[in-house]
Amino acid sequence: MREFAYLRAADVAEAVELAGPQGRYLAGGTNLFDLMREEVERPERVVDISRLPLSAIEPLPGGGLRLGALARNAHVAADDRVRRRYPVLARALLKGASPQLRNRATVGGNLLQRTRCRYFYDLTAACNKREPGAGCDALGGFNRTHAILGASPNCVAVHPSDMCVALAALDATVNLTGPDGERSVPVTGFHLLPGGTPHIETVLRSGELITSVDLPPERPWHGDYVKVRDRASYAFALVSLAVLLDVRHGRTVAARIALGGVAHKPWRAYSAEEQLVGAAADEAAFERAAEAAVAEARPLDHNAFKAELARRLVRRTLVELAGRS
Template identity: 60%
Template sequence: MRAFTYSRAGTLDEAVRILTGTPGARPVAGGTNLLDLMKADAMRPAHLVDISRLPLDQIEETPDGGLRLGALARNADTAYDDRVQTRYPMLSKAILAGASAQLRNMATNGGNLLQRTRCYYFYDSGTACNKREPGSGCGAITGVNRIHAILGASEHCIATHPSDMCVALAALDATVQVLGPKGGRAIPFAAFHRLPGDTPHLDTTLAADEIITAIDLPPQGFARHSTYLKVRDRASYAFALVSVAAALEIEDGTVRAARLALGGVAHKPWRDEQAEAMLVGKPALAGSFAPAARAILRDAKGFEHNAFKIELAERAILRALAEAAGVEHP
């Protein structure tokens, strides 16, 4: 690990001032991903701003009937909150599918949004990685790419986003609240994470001097008909090969609204509103789901070791939609 300086912020405004005025500064709270990356020399912050003592750990009702998740609320506390489990069960299930109990007890909601890819080449400082060292190349494209992207990749990066929680938040149409030197702003979840394009080292649209303060959940939580399905190599403490957050609003046996988000397949949680629209107005039966599953994967492209993920994703989508609808999956 490289040398760095450290300070603890007493207020949110102080944290923003330090980030704004200190080159190479990054906030740290739970640190469950950042510190690992520093040890691997994949990230090299010159200064860490400890924000763990700031009053951002509450889960509160919002005026519109939704829920505000504090950025410093722990993943475990969020997953086990009665309101989350009752009104947003898909989110609770997604969080509990991620990491280990010990990590969920330490990791924060804001940190979950900012965790970085688990690409082997990103973590190995002796290999080429445009995300770690822009312009160095992407070792995964012609290397071992079994866990890598099948959607939204570019010639510069085929890494995937590792979060489970973020897949559910994408399906729920959450909003990320942030604060910077110019004040606060709200970022729709769909616009928070980026595809790699020509700048794979930029994971999000969060500015370097901004801090996540909260995540807002809308009133519609799809509590009756939703699920999170994670397909992985082993049942515990493994990142998704493919995951699916599926949510349906069903009235008189017909789908009135649908949300579908995929994890483990792209640089960000993957949604396709056109595919979701194909479910609306259809009977909530297993036989109605295949066109939407094919549509969301229409641009999927496999590489040498991960082409199997295309069929795996289609099967996972069909299973998740059937589970959300409460019908038998053939």
């Protein structure tokens, strides 16, 4: 680990001022410390925001819920309002990490997790995300866990978060504060696809700090979060799925489908949702939606199974949720 300046901010304004273009914010540190220890990231300064008053979980006017950026994943998952009104989020958080990590990890830090691609962490490997223009060894390497949707010739890494997949299905909003003031960004637009700039992972501007995440007012959804992984203990998803379904009188009124473990960002399957809305809530419609969810998949040498796995997962989960309706 290289030397860096450690600074502690007294408030949000000071944190933004201290960070500057070469700084990183420190909250739980569950990902940042790993990256710094392996010298994947080498920030000149680290700004400790862990003591800022950003950990509250508060109701919003109109019925939504605001999650402070420093709210611990364990606290969010255990919050009675989250469990009752947004169970898909609580389930995603509980499946996302070990209890020890959930007790340290924060909402804001979870949004900023970086890929667990082995080539990204290996300083001897070519990685455009770590070193722009270096190439991507994953393309011709062992890419079993890599992206099948939204990838580019420059990067096939996947986003590792479970929480973010649930937030994408819920259409949450990320609130930011930076040198130019405050702004809000839909979580579905917060993360970026790799394109020609895989090292630019989010829409965050220089010095911007995540302050909170807003959940919209609850709807009469039936929802679930499902995660398929290589082992039952703490592991990243091969494919994960957040589904929200509103079925009335045998027809689908509204649907949200978000996939994890398959793309550079949480992947909203908009075409699958369109297949469902207005259609009969039957197995034929669910099969069409499942096919649409993976229609754009472009598997690599070792991960073609992900497309079929995702298709089956979408279909099965829709059938189960419709049954609950």
